Amino acid sequence: MFLTNFRILFFILFFSVYAKAQKLPVLTISKYGTSAVKGYFFLTANENLILMDKDANIVYYKPLLLAKNFTLEKNGKMYFSDFSNLYLMDSTFQIIDTFSCKNGVHSDMHDVIILSNNNVILLGNEKAMVDVSNNYDWKKKWGRDTLKISASVIQEQDEHHNVIMEWHSKAYFPLIEADTFFVNRDPSPEAMHCNALDLDFDGNILLSSRNFNEIIKINRKDGSIIWQLGGKHNEFKFVNCPTPFYGQHNIRILRNGHLTLFDNGDYTPPHGARAMEFEIDEKNKIAKLEWSYMFDKDITSRRQGNVQRLSDGNTLINLGGPSISCVWFVIVDSSGKKLFQVNGPDNGNKTILPKDFNPYRILNYSSLPFKLHRPVIDCFDSAGVNYLDAGAGYRSYKWNTSDTTRIIKATKAGSYSVFVNYGDGGFISSEKLILSDSMLPCSTKLKGNRNKEH
DSSP states (O other), X not given: OHHHHHHHHHHHHHHHHHHHHTSOOOOEEEEOSSOOOXXXXXXXXXXXXXXXXXXXXXXXXXXXXXXXXXXEOTTSOEEEEOSSOEEEEOTTSOEEEEEOOOTTOEEEEXXXXXXXXXXXXXXEEEEEEEEOTTOHHXXXXXXXXXXXEEEEEEEEEOTTOOEEEEEEGGGTSOGXXXXXXHHHHOSSOBSOOEEEEEEOTTSOEEEEEGGGTEEEEEOTTTOOEEEEESSTTOOSEEESOOSOOOSOEEEEEOTTSOEEEEEOOOSSSOOOOEEEXXXXXXXXXXXXXXXXXXXXXTOOBSSOOEEEEOTTSOEEEEOSSBSSOOEEEEEEOTTOOEEEEEEOOOOSSSSOOOGGGSOSOOEEESSOSSOOOOOOOEEEEETTEEEEEOOSSOSOEEETTSOOSSEEEOOSSEEEOEEEEETTTEXXXXXXXXXXXXXXXXXXXXXXXXXXXX
């Protein structure tokens, strides 16, 4: 009886979450000036993979549970992850391979690196039994002298899923040195909470540890620590940066060798979340703040967030989980002038939005290396009645009018669009069709194959 009830509860929870995943977020877009935003945005939100065009119209989505890291690679392949796996997709959004950590390591898909030789560098976690009897904060919160603490692991696997490198944080860091701010706030015993990876130009690994408030450079050959930036064991002199970064995410190396990161600023005392760009002098251990952008001095970010330097020199800043705002992301120029802003659903009060409403990471690509095969709406007249046809060959049709058939009546002027099934469980939209005259919508020459069956 217990097992039966458990199964019923599981399926209720699963389908309630899946139903929520089907709901796409309602966005508000603001443009400033004449600067053009290019290409497409990749993100996950509301438990969906989402591809948006340059005007933040949703072009493709795929309902998934716990999805994040929707990313386009230079080779034209895409990937996304959940808590356990990394999924590679081809240009038709079909899953072609899956990676996860091995050797008893639990996958932690905060970030991944896919190398030019198709090797994959993954984040993972393992449990370590630690004596916390002499650490006041750990012992006070958990009430025990020994504690099983989550410790970060890095694995590199070749394209055949063989582990060729493995790095264990517990061998290099006293796990109980995690910042007491995060120890007291986090719901489970976690040491480093590593959330970002990148590969430096010398082939070594850069790692972001949120709970240590630091960036770590790791020798990829022998696992040794090359340097530590920020936190208790900082080795660098900071220039132009009187306020340290806290709880950072999304460290990235730029082409000029500078390091960018998203400073969540969620700390005691807090400071406004910001994008930061550092010039790193490894020889003299100097970190010079070259550029930064703060959306609002009173808005911190409890989780997530990313910074991306775009090909035109502008910068995209995703605010992650902003404390008193429904802003998803902004694009600013080098002077900090705001060019573009997208707001997510407003929950009606000035409190933090539910986690799944905030994009984990947002990335912009100026173009796609493949073609999106979007349906084309055809307009035709039959016996004085105007119809819109989304074309044959699809299993499902989801019009913005709530219709679910291939052909619908065009009863009034307005904007029409349709989603059809595409790829492995996803949906792709047509271009918007604007009908300016409800009496003569078919007077405009439209592309597509006219079909008068209805």
